[in-house]
Each structure stands twice: as structure tokens, then as C-alpha cells.
Amino acid sequence: MTTQNIVSVSGGKDSTATLLVAIALETENLQAVFADTGNEHPQTYEYLDYLEQTTQTKITRVRADFTQRIAGKRKFVETKWREQGVSESVVLAALEVLQPTGNPFLDLCIWKGRFPSRKAQFCTMELKRDPMLEQVVMPMMGRGDMLISWQGVRADESLNRRYLPELDEVGGGLFNYRPILKWDIPAVFEAHRYMGIKPNPLYSQGMGRVGCMPCINCRKDELREIALRFPEVIDRIDRWERMVQQASKRGAATFFAGSNAKHPRGSIADMTALEVMEIASIRQAVEWSKTARGGIQYDLMIATDATACSSAYGLCDSSDDAEIAREAA
Ligand code: SF4
Known part of the structure; x- marks a missing residue:
């Protein structure tokens, strides 16, 4: 049985440190994956290129595609909205804009007719989890390989991460592995220094968190x-x-x-x-x-709670200590 190792990389410090751990351990069959939301700062895209070149590790980019769903919404607006008595000017305005732009974040919001919110945080799943599952994880499953998903989450980030195990089995040969779970922020930046990798420059420009810019949280x-x-x-x-x-x-x-x-x-x-x-x-x-x-x-x-987007999967960076992050960067 072969073991495949997938590291989710966001361009943030925790997922970068996780990738660096995997590299330092000379992990076999290592694949880094970045889910591009389309709402990232250009410096993050540049940083991923830098990371890829400096570590000599290919970073696969995945993007959600809402073309089909926007087409379905168009049909819905053309028929149901009119049946519901929605004014013709609103219907026509919606039809004018219901066209895929190719930007995942924007297309998701156009399709939904709203932005995500703290209570309806569909962005993480639609823009990060699902493209990774559909485009990377699922095609690898069913081949009889063991799949290890490396996640850059730390216990001290938030309550819902505090009690996560370092390793757990999802099923179907898929495991979650969280090698930096017990690390604090200085340890994360120390890993960058040790491996000769600069942190994302956004940390030294007042950003406490790297990911969507801005994040809804x-x-x-x-x-x-x-x-x-x-x-x-x-x-x-x-x-x-x-x-x-x-x-x-x-x-x-x-x-x-x-x-x-x-x-x-x-x-x-x-x-x-x-x-x-x-x-x-x-x-x-x-x-x-x-x-x-x-x-x-x-x-x-x-939402002023910086930990609000701390999904247990580590898909969205959720550092809640901007000061430490800035100083260490
Ligand atoms: S970083 Fe924020 S806006 Fe972007 S996917 Fe995560 S929760 Fe949503």
C-alpha cells in the first residue's frame, strides 16, 4: 500500500510551517495544494510562487467553478422569480449580472445573491474544502492508497481546535494529521527561520491573518x-x-x-x-x-472575533494574535 501525503497550503504561516515540517521529514509522495478563492491578495500569489521555488515542492492550485450553478440560477430567475411576481426591473438586473466572471469568490456570491456571513459561512466549504476534495482527494481515493491530509491547525487558535486529536481517521483510507497542533506562534515562525523560508510579507504589513483579503470575519x-x-x-x-x-x-x-x-x-x-x-x-x-x-x-x-473562521480543517488562517505575528515576521 502506498501512502499519499497532501498538505493544504493557504499562504499563511501555519500551513506553510506544516509544509516545512513535511519537507524536513522527507515525507514521501508529498503534494501541496492551494485552494484559490479569487479573493487573495496579489502578494499571497507571489508568496506561493516563492514557496514553490524555494522548497522545490510543486503547489497544485485548485479553484471552484460555479458556471453550472449560475446557469441554473438564471433559469430559476427567468421562471420562478417572474412567477413569484418579482418586479421585471429586478429580474432583468439579475439576469444581466448572472454570468460567470471566473473569479470563484465573486461567482459564488453572484450565484447565491449574497455574501457569506459568520452565521452562513459557506465560503470555506464552497471555495476551499469542496474543490480540494473533488479535484485532489477524491480522485486519489479508491486506489487502495492511504491518504494523509496534513492540516496546519494549532490548539491555541480557538476553542473548536483545542480538543482536536493530532491524528484521526476520516474513513476510506483518509486520515487527518495535524503536526503543529501543540505549537505556539513563535514556534511557527521559528520553523520558517530554520528552513530559510520568509513568512508571507503581509504579516509585516499589519495583517494578523493571511487568506481572503478581506475575510468576512x-x-x-x-x-x-x-x-x-x-x-x-x-x-x-x-x-x-x-x-x-x-x-x-x-x-x-x-x-x-x-x-x-x-x-x-x-x-x-x-x-x-x-x-x-x-x-x-x-x-x-x-x-x-x-x-x-x-x-x-x-x-x-x-464579527470582531478573529477565531470565527477557524474551521477544524485549517482551511482558513485564523491567527488571533496579530501583534505576535507581526513581530515575528
Ligand atoms: S478566509 Fe474568510 S472569507 Fe475566505 S473562505 Fe475563509 S472564512 Fe471565508
Whole structure:
């Protein structure tokens, strides 16, 4: 029986350290996989190229494709929305924008007619877990090989990671292995130094977490840093908000506010599209991020818990100590 080793790489420090452990141990049949959400910073793509070249380890890129599902949604809008009496201008606006752009994150949101939220965090599964399973893991299963999925999660990141085992069996010959589970942040950066690998440069530019930029769970201070250092990211999200808004039946979609988000003025769900965009758009969220504690009460709408996207699989980087990460980078 052959053993295949798959390391999920995000461009973040923990998954990089995990890959470095696998390399240091001269792990056989090693494959690194990066699930490209389409919402990554260009420096992360450059970093993956650097990592690939420096470690001489190929990193397979996988991307979700929503072409079929968007086509299905078009049919649904053309028939069901009209049957439901949705106004013709809304139907036509949605049909105009329901075209695959080739960007997985944007296409997912256009298809859903909304952005993911902390309560409906479908992004991790749709953009990361499923493409990896469908494009890498499943084709390898059924060959009688043992498959080991290396995950860069650490117990001190969040409650749902604290009690994970170092090794567990999923079934069908697939195992999860978490070699850095007991590591702290300095150990993660020490592994980079030891192996002569630079951490993702975003850590030294005010980012506590590397992955989607921005992540729907990004902290207030991270959003402020992003707006300050990478205003083009905010411009892109602003464009995406307009497109997803057009695909939404109620004509409102904001990056940070899930459909059930609460605001001091009431539930977002009860507001008109215009009201929602006025108080909860990315531009408004950036303004809020510049306020001192106790400023406009957008805290109710934006998740400030940095551990919120810490899926047990380590698919989304969830470091909650930006200071240590910045110092160590
Ligand atoms: S990094 Fe954030 S926005 Fe991106 S997939 Fe993970 S939870 Fe979703």
C-alpha cells in the first residue's frame, strides 16, 4: 500500500510551517495544494510562487467553478422569480449580472445573491474544502492508497481546535494529521527561520491573518489596515457589492452584513436596499473601522472575533494574535 501525503497550503504561516515540517521529514509522495478563492491578495500569489521555488515542492492550485450553478440560477430567475411576481426591473438586473466572471469568490456570491456571513459561512466549504476534495482527494481515493491530509491547525487558535486529536481517521483510507497542533506562534515562525523560508510579507504589513483579503470575519483593526495600505482591495469589494446587489432578489448585498445582521436601527432584513447600502456597505465599514472604540455601533454587524473562521480543517488562517505575528515576521 502506498501512502499519499497532501498538505493544504493557504499562504499563511501555519500551513506553510506544516509544509516545512513535511519537507524536513522527507515525507514521501508529498503534494501541496492551494485552494484559490479569487479573493487573495496579489502578494499571497507571489508568496506561493516563492514557496514553490524555494522548497522545490510543486503547489497544485485548485479553484471552484460555479458556471453550472449560475446557469441554473438564471433559469430559476427567468421562471420562478417572474412567477413569484418579482418586479421585471429586478429580474432583468439579475439576469444581466448572472454570468460567470471566473473569479470563484465573486461567482459564488453572484450565484447565491449574497455574501457569506459568520452565521452562513459557506465560503470555506464552497471555495476551499469542496474543490480540494473533488479535484485532489477524491480522485486519489479508491486506489487502495492511504491518504494523509496534513492540516496546519494549532490548539491555541480557538476553542473548536483545542480538543482536536493530532491524528484521526476520516474513513476510506483518509486520515487527518495535524503536526503543529501543540505549537505556539513563535514556534511557527521559528520553523520558517530554520528552513530559510520568509513568512508571507503581509504579516509585516499589519495583517494578523493571511487568506481572503478581506475575510468576512476580519477584525476592525485589520479592516483599517487594509483600507490604509491596500485601498484597491476596498475598491474591488465596492465593485463586487454592486454586482452581488444586482443579483440579489431584494436588491441589497453588503460584504460584511449577513442578511440577518442587526443594527441599532433594526434588522437589516427589514430595511430597503438603499438603507442597507447606506449604513452597511464596505465604504461605511471602512469609515467605522477608523473610529475609536465606542464609535458608530457597527460592532453589531461585523464579527470582531478573529477565531470565527477557524474551521477544524485549517482551511482558513485564523491567527488571533496579530501583534505576535507581526513581530515575528
Ligand atoms: S478566509 Fe474568510 S472569507 Fe475566505 S473562505 Fe475563509 S472564512 Fe471565508
